[in-house]
Amino acid sequence: MAKLLIVTGLAIAAVGAVWWLGVPLGRLPGDIVVRRGVFSFYFPLTTCVLVSVILTALLAVLRRW
Numbered sequence: 001m002a003k004l005l006i007v008t009g010l011a012i013a014a015v016g017a018v019w020w021l022g023v024p025l026g027r028l029p030g031d032i033v034v035r036r037g038v039f040s041f042y043f044p045l046t047t048c049v050l051v052s053v054i055l056t057a058l059l060a061v062l063r064r065w
Contacts, residue, residue, distance in 0.1 A: 007062060025050075 018025065030046030 003065060004062075007058075007065075011058065 026044050026047050028044070028046040028050070030049075032041070032043040032045055034041040
């Protein structure tokens with residue numbers, strides 16, 4: 001349980017550092033934006049793929065630890 005708490009804390013700190021450094025998560029190339037009149041649709045496709053890859057790598061490391 002202690003290892004899980006440490007890794008969770010480090011992951012939260014890493015997300016905070018990325019956010020603080022100004023990495024534009026949610027506005028990456030490949031994110032889908034459709035604007036038609038008063039209607040707008042936004043789907044962060046690239047952001048979802050990036051988060052998925054990072055979480056998969058993190059969980060793979062945790063599984064071996």
